[in-house]
Amino acid sequence: MNMDLHDKRKSHSLLISFSFALTGILTAIKQERNMRIHLLSAGVVLIISFYFSITKTEWLIILFAIGGMFSLELINSAIERVVDLASPEIHPLAKQAKDLAAGAVFVFAVLSFAAGVLIYFPYILKLLKYG
Numbered sequence: 001m002n003m004d005l006h007d008k009r010k011s012h013s014l015l016i017s018f019s020f021a022l023t024g025i026l027t028a029i030k031q032e033r034n035m036r037i038h039l040l041s042a043g044v045v046l047i048i049s050f051y052f053s054i055t056k057t058e059w060l061i062i063l064f065a066i067g068g069m070f071s072l073e074l075i076n077s078a079i080e081r082v083v084d085l086a087s088p089e090i091h092p093l094a095k096q097a098k099d100l101a102a103g104a105v106f107v108f109a110v111l112s113f114a115a116g117v118l119i120y121f122p123y124i125l126k127l128l129k130y131g
């Protein structure tokens with residue numbers, strides 16, 4: 001029964017799959033405050049990067065940091081919903097699952113912040129020195 005349902009769900013086109021992914025992203029932006037904070041931060045980071053004309057390698061790191069943050073936040077939101085669905089009541093494993101997912105987001109956020117400091121610090125110093 002479950003297998004039939006899975007096969008049936010798989011029979012849609014690639015375009016429809018993309019539309020599901022887009023729906024997921026829009027849902028996260030609407031429902032998750034963290035997602036809106038990431039969106040705003042990403043906008044600021046992109047403006048600063050254009051302003052400083054960062055190198056191609058630096059762009060790669062920044063784009064992967066932004067994309068990675070969004071991806072991880074989406075996965076975190078998915079895990080939160082699955083946990084709430086599987087365990088609407090308080091349970092130590094539900095807590096662990098949510099805290100582990102939040103930990104994954106935190107690790108990447110710290111790493112991205114460190115990369116941002118390493119990349120922008122020399123540009124800010126130069127700006128302060130030469131105006």
Ligand SMILES: Nc1ncnc2c1ncn2[C@@H]1O[C@H](COP(=O)(O)OP(=O)(O)OP(=O)(O)O)[C@@H](O)[C@H]1O
Nearest residue numbers: 032034080087088089090091092094095098099102
């Ligand atoms: N069913 C549960 N059983 C035990 N602890 C839970 C349960 N649901 C949530 N918690 C604990 O409460 C915390 C907050 O849960 P919540 O569902 O609000 O996620 P959140 O991390 O605040 O989400 P967001 O990233 O949207 O801020 C979790 O990190 C977890 O420690």
